[in-house]
Amino acid sequence: MAVGGIGELVDATNRVMPRLDSIANNISNMGTSGFKADRLYYLKEKDPSSGGAGMKTTPLLVVDFSQGSLAATGNPLDLAVKGDGFFVVKTKNGEAYTRKGNFTVNKNNELVTQDGDLLVGESGKITLNGNNVVVSENGEVSVDGNRVGKLKIVKFAKPSLLVRDGNGLFSDPGGAGLGMNDKPEVQAGFLEMSNVQSIREMVEMINVQRTVDIYQKGIQTISEQDKLSTSRVGRVG
Amino acid sequence: MIRALWTAATGMSAKQTCLDVVANNLANLSTVGFKKSRAEFQDLMYQIQKRSGFETSSGIQSPIGIEIGMGSKLTAVQKFFTQGDYVQTGNDFDWSIEGDGFFQVDDNGRTLYTRAGNFKKSKDGFLVTADGLKLIPNVTVPEETVTFTIDAGGMWTALDGKGAKLGSGQLEIAKFVNPAGLTSLGHNLFEESEGSGPAKTGKPAQDGYGSISQHFLEMSNVNSVDEMIYMIEALRAYEMNSKAIQTADQMLQTVSNLKR
Numbered sequence: 001m002a003v004g005g006i007g008e009l010v011d012a013t014n015r016v017m018p019r020l021d022s023i024a025n026n027i028s029n030m031g032t033s034g035f036k037a038d039r040l041y042y043l044k045e046k047d048p049s050s051g052g053a054g055m056k057t058t059p060l061l062v063v064d065f066s067q068g069s070l071a072a073t074g075n076p077l078d079l080a081v082k083g084d085g086f087f088v089v090k091t092k093n094g095e096a097y098t099r100k101g102n103f104t105v106n107k108n109n110e111l112v113t114q115d116g117d118l119l120v121g122e123s124g125k126i127t128l129n130g131n132n133v134v135v136s137e138n139g140e141v142s143v144d145g146n147r148v149g150k151l152k153i154v155k156f157a158k159p160s161l162l163v164r165d166g167n168g169l170f171s172d173p174g175g176a177g178l179g180m181n182d183k184p185e186v187q188a189g190f191l192e193m194s195n196v197q198s199i200r201e202m203v204e205m206i207n208v209q210r211t212v213d214i215y216q217k218g219i220q221t222i223s224e225q226d227k228l229s230t231s232r233v234g235r236v237g
Numbered sequence: 238m239i240r241a242l243w244t245a246a247t248g249m250s251a252k253q254t255c256l257d258v259v260a261n262n263l264a265n266l267s268t269v270g271f272k273k274s275r276a277e278f279q280d281l282m283y284q285i286q287k288r289s290g291f292e293t294s295s296g297i298q299s300p301i302g303i304e305i306g307m308g309s310k311l312t313a314v315q316k317f318f319t320q321g322d323y324v325q326t327g328n329d330f331d332w333s334i335e336g337d338g339f340f341q342v343d344d345n346g347r348t349l350y351t352r353a354g355n356f357k358k359s360k361d362g363f364l365v366t367a368d369g370l371k372l373i374p375n376v377t378v379p380e381e382t383v384t385f386t387i388d389a390g391g392m393w394t395a396l397d398g399k400g401a402k403l404g405s406g407q408l409e410i411a412k413f414v415n416p417a418g419l420t421s422l423g424h425n426l427f428e429e430s431e432g433s434g435p436a437k438t439g440k441p442a443q444d445g446y447g448s449i450s451q452h453f454l455e456m457s458n459v460n461s462v463d464e465m466i467y468m469i470e471a472l473r474a475y476e477m478n479s480k481a482i483q484t485a486d487q488m489l490q491t492v493s494n495l496k497r
Contacts (some may be wrong), residue, residue, distance in 0.1 A: 075317065
């Protein structure tokens with residue numbers, strides 16, 4: 001029955017719309033350091049409620065954890081992780097993980113994020129009393145030549161399970177497989193830029209728009225057919 | 238759909254701030270001791286549509302939730318304390334700091350910090366900034382002074398025409414753990430803040446403090462080519478955000494055209 005076809009196309013249109021939301025968020029964060037782009041996909045799978053014959057679509061949001069390019073800032077408290085790994089930050093909701101390394105100090109000279117959350121080192125917070133802060137490539141922090149701590153860099157077996165909290169923070173609801181990165185590569189004086197690729201976003205945007213156009217044509221065609229069948233079928237002559 | 242419109246709008250306003258900062262940098266391309274800034278952004282909160290672990294139709298627990306981001310916002314305008322270019326002026330009271338450190342000046346009992354070393358002699362003989370704030374520790378230049386010198390270590394001497402010493406003293410400069418956290422007050426002045434940490438004063442050319450060069454001025458550290466690139470980047474990103482708004486708009490139009 002043709003009217004059922006309209007229902008499917010309306011469902012499909014409703015599924016495409018959030019893809020533009022995700023694209024808009026990526027484009028909006030093209031200049032956000034440490035930002036990771038995401039992409040919304042739909043999976044077709046068997047629908048058991050239909051007795052195995054029907055198919056169902058399930059949304060799947062995939063965060064792209066690839067490395068963003070590193071930009072030199074010259075600020076000794078700007079840190080970037082090269083390759084796998086996250087900085088550990090203590091927020092009021094527990095530990096969070098971030099790739100955004102534009103750190104600063106608070107009034108107690110402790111290393112914090114721009115929002116004031118403490119950066120966690122291997123032996124607790126890192127306090128910088130002195131002038132000359134040097135962060136080595138393996139994450140050792142020294143002030144005026146004295147070692148004051150080591151950055152805790154963690155990695156995840158399944159980073160796709162991390163939940164994004166905004167402000168560049170990720171948290172682990174459990175199951176992401178937290179582990180230490182024993183050989184981290186930290187670059188001081190650099191910030192990791194957003195990994196959004198503008199061309200990809202533009203192409204996706206065109207794709208989404210054209211898909212909606214096609215669905216609209218489909219809906220119009222079906223309703224046209226319905227109109228014809230209701231007005232012509234049964235007419236004599 | 239309406240969400241995409243607002244999300245892209247936050248991106249546009251972020252890029253606008255970016256341009257504001259670039260414009261200020263460019264306006265201070267030739268300001269003595271000026272330090273450039275850069276706008277920093279972060280992603281806004283995520284709207285969770287489905288928590289991870291929700292059950293899919295085939296009974297499998299989906300490992301990943303569906304969170305749709307809401308755009309970006311400004312977090313900080315970060316200052317960059319990289320070295321500016323040096324310009325030789327030949328003026329006895331034009332000093333620059335080569336390396337880390339700030340001159341300390343007194344604003345009615347409050348200590349402020351500056352990299353601009355274009356000092357002047359006030360009518361009562363003190364060395365002051367262009368705005369009349371006295372250097373700390375005070376440097377007094379006696380009236381009969383003919384030669385005034387300051388060495389790399391900050392030791393200053395005033396001599397008269399016959400070479401007799403009229404006065405001398407030691408200049409001290411200040412350093413911060415995180416100079417990027419200083420508050421800009423305009424007039425080339427910075428104020429200590431929680432983010433910068435407390436000032437630590439010391440003699441120039443020692444313990445990591447920069448050394449003093451007399452007859453030189455530190456110019457702005459703004460690089461016009463960099464700023465132009467940032468401007469292009471901000472402009473194009475602004476355009477792309479506006480394209481996202483247009484797309485959302487056209488899609489809404491398509492939907493509304495369903496009913497003819």
